[in-house]
Amino acid sequence: MGGLFWNKVFAAVIATALVVFGINELSHKLINSEQPETPGFAVVIESASDDTAVAEIVKEVSLAELLSGANASSGERVAKKCTACHTFEKDGANKIGPALWNVVGRDAAAVDGFKYSSALSASGLNWGFENLNAFLKKPKELVPGTSMSFIGLKKAKDRANFMLWLREKSDAPISLPAFAAPVVEATSDVMQDVADEASLLIEAASDGVANVVETASELAEKIVATDE
Numbered sequence: 001m002g003g004l005f006w007n008k009v010f011a012a013v014i015a016t017a018l019v020v021f022g023i024n025e026l027s028h029k030l031i032n033s034e035q036p037e038t039p040g041f042a043v044v045i046e047s048a049s050d051d052t053a054v055a056e057i058v059k060e061v062s063l064a065e066l067l068s069g070a071n072a073s074s075g076e077r078v079a080k081k082c083t084a085c086h087t088f089e090k091d092g093a094n095k096i097g098p099a100l101w102n103v104v105g106r107d108a109a110a111v112d113g114f115k116y117s118s119a120l121s122a123s124g125l126n127w128g129f130e131n132l133n134a135f136l137k138k139p140k141e142l143v144p145g146t147s148m149s150f151i152g153l154k155k156a157k158d159r160a161n162f163m164l165w166l167r168e169k170s171d172a173p174i175s176l177p178a179f180a181a182p183v184v185e186a187t188s189d190v191m192q193d194v195a196d197e198a199s200l201l202i203e204a205a206s207d208g209v210a211n212v213v214e215t216a217s218e219l220a221e222k223i224v225a226t227d228e
């Protein structure tokens with residue numbers, strides 16, 4: 001065994017060590033990706049002074065999210081549950097319930113000539129999406145004593161579809177709530193993607209290392225064999 005043999009073995013070992021070290025560094029860079037300085041949530045949470053406010057915001061975000069994924073033509077079907085008592089078209093008449101043209105964003109109990117319950121009249125509510133959503137879910141829970149005898153729309157999706165449709169029944173539809181959630185989701189999706197990519201990379205890399213080590217030891221064996 002000449003000096004050349006040991007040189008070769010040494011070189012193979014160094015090369016392998018370098019590759020292993022490099023992959024290790026790379027994987028740490030990819031996996032331990034630093035927390036972003038401003039995480040997706042921060043903007044929202046910072047503006048909230050207490051837990052209730054945070055809970056409110058979370059609720060709003062999820063309603064906004066529901067609305068953003070809602071479908072107005074499915075909402076039209078839901079409206080059939082109301083037409084025994086309500087009209088939705090412009091200049092529609094009051095029936096058992098008040099006319100609902102322009103209702104989204106309007107103050108509660110504001111239709112002239114309709115005899116509202118004192119409960120609704122005194123509620124001080126405005127029919128923004130949040131209140132409307134709660135009223136449609138369980139009228140008597142949001143406004144105890146309301147004269148609207150309707151059990152409510154159980155499914156959040158139905159309510160969202162319906163509200164999206166109802167919003168258009170207006171001279172000037174109010175804007176939809178800003179939908180902040182996708183930003184947060186996108187951020188975590190991206191993080192997830194990066195993590196997935198990283199683990200694939202590492203898998204591939206460790207396969208690679210195994211190959212390099214194998215090749216190196218085969219090489220070493222060959223060298224030993226030729227040297228003998």
Ligand code: HEC
Nearest residue numbers: 081082085096097098108109110116117120146147148150
């Ligand atoms: C059985 C009759 C009936 C049905 C069905 C009904 N409502 Fe009502 N609705 C009423 C009555 C009566 C009121 C007035 C409530 C009060 O004064 O407390 C009302 C009030 C409302 C209000 C408040 C309007 C305002 O001017 O403040 C909204 C919004 C509303 N209904 C939506 C709906 C929707 C949407 C449906 C169907 C999913 C529905 N209602 C089904 C009878 C009904």
